[in-house]
Amino acid sequence: MRLFLGQRAWVLQRVTALVLLILLALGAATLLTGPSRSYEGWHALATSTHGAVLIVVFFAALCLHGWIGVRDIVLDYIHAPALRLPLLALIAVILFAIFIRVVLTMAAHFAGGA
Amino acid sequence: MRVSIYRFNPETDAKPRMQDYDVAPEAGDKKLLDVLMRLKTMDDSLSFRRSCREGVCGSDAMNINGRNGLACLTSLPGLKEPVVLRPLPGFPVIRDLIVDMTQFFAHYHSIKPYLINNEVPPERERLQSPAEREKLNGLYECILCACCSAFCPSFWWNPDKFIGPAGLLQAYRFIADSRDTATAARLAYLDDVYRLYRCRTIMNCTEVCPKGLSPSHAIERIRLALVRESS
Numbered sequence: 030m031r032l033f034l035g036q037r038a039w040v041l042q043r044v045t046a047l048v049l050l051i052l053l054a055l056g057a058a059t060l061l062t063g064p065s066r067s068y069e070g071w072h073a074l075a076t077s078t079h080g081a082v083l084i085v086v087f088f089a090a091l092c093l094h095g096w097i098g099v100r101d102i103v104l105d106y107i108h109a110p111a112l113r114l115p116l117l118a119l120i121a122v123i124l125f126a127i128f129i130r131v132v133l134t135m136a137a138h139f140a141g142g143a
Numbered sequence: 144m145r146v147s148i149y150r151f152n153p154e155t156d157a158k159p160r161m162q163d164y165d166v167a168p169e170a171g172d173k174k175l176l177d178v179l180m181r182l183k184t185m186d187d188s189l190s191f192r193r194s195c196r197e198g199v200c201g202s203d204a205m206n207i208n209g210r211n212g213l214a215c216l217t218s219l220p221g222l223k224e225p226v227v228l229r230p231l232p233g234f235p236v237i238r239d240l241i242v243d244m245t246q247f248f249a250h251y252h253s254i255k256p257y258l259i260n261n262e263v264p265p266e267r268e269r270l271q272s273p274a275e276r277e278k279l280n281g282l283y284e285c286i287l288c289a290c291c292s293a294f295c296p297s298f299w300w301n302p303d304k305f306i307g308p309a310g311l312l313q314a315y316r317f318i319a320d321s322r323d324t325a326t327a328a329r330l331a332y333l334d335d336v337y338r339l340y341r342c343r344t345i346m347n348c349t350e351v352c353p354k355g356l357s358p359s360h361a362i363e364r365i366r367l368a369l370v371r372e373s374s
Contacts, residue, residue, distance in 0.1 A: 035339065036366070
């Protein structure tokens with residue numbers, strides 16, 4: 030994946046924003062209504078197959094959206110290559126680590142039969 | 144009338160300063176440029192560009208009370224005093240209100256601002272339907288005064304790489320032209336994280352354009368054309 034994409038990054042940012050909006054609205058509606066209003070209900074929902082997939086999709090979209098947004102800020106303000114490249118690498122590692130942590134957490138639930 | 148003007152002569156001044164003038168506009172003075180011309184007779188060291196004095200050449204673009212505009216189109220009534228005049232922000236200052244527009248025009252030239260059509264020319268002109276001609280309205284009127292680009296934070300941040308609203312409006316003027324056959328090449332050139340996609344849709348360009356044009360709308364059209372082109 031090229032670091033400095035033009036149109037593809039722009040489209041990806043908008044698509045991920047749409048995904049985040051839909052999932053946030055869906056999540057809020059689910060949490061505010063029905064059986065998931067208690068901790069047990071929320072836990073059961075998050076560890077169900079559908080819930081786990083949606084959570085992973087949500088964080089994938091969040092990390093991609095965040096990467097493009099923060100990358101844009103760095104490209105705007107940080108011009109020195111010696112500072113810019115390490116900073117971009119650090120942001121990429123942090124976002125990727127967040128995503129991997131979410132995937133591992135969800136996988137642990139299924140592996141443990143929770 | 145009190146006018147406060149940015150003064151800087153690189154040959155004699157270590158740093159810029161603001162100089163206040165008191166001037167009494169006369170009966171025929173309707174626009175800010177008239178006052179500047181009157182000031183020029185009082186202090187001939189004051190430097191600014193002007194030519195057509197009717198909003199066509201775009202040479203007297205400057206920052207007027209914090210907002211970019213053309214002195215020749217800015218009416219005197221309603222101007223808050225002291226009228227603070229500064230050179231276009233983000234551009235290197237040559238002297239007083241005169242800025243270096245080399246970079247601005249380099250971006251303009253980079254988008255190939257001319258009709259490209261290598262097909263055999265017809266005996267008479269290349270015809271357009273009224274609908275095709277209509278698409279050029281709001282684009283061809285740009286006078287390249289640089290009010291928009293000099294009010295765009297994205298251009299301030301990356302003036303060497305971001306084409307800027309004026310250049311992109313001009314680029315879309317040729318993308319939208321039915322007679323031009325280089326649309327794909329023009330779009331491919333713009334598909335770059337800097338040239339086009341530094342635009343953050345701040346829309347200062349549309350806000351200050353003295354000709355009432357909308358560079359941000361043109362930029363949006365280029366983005367959509369790129370999506371269509373790639374799908």
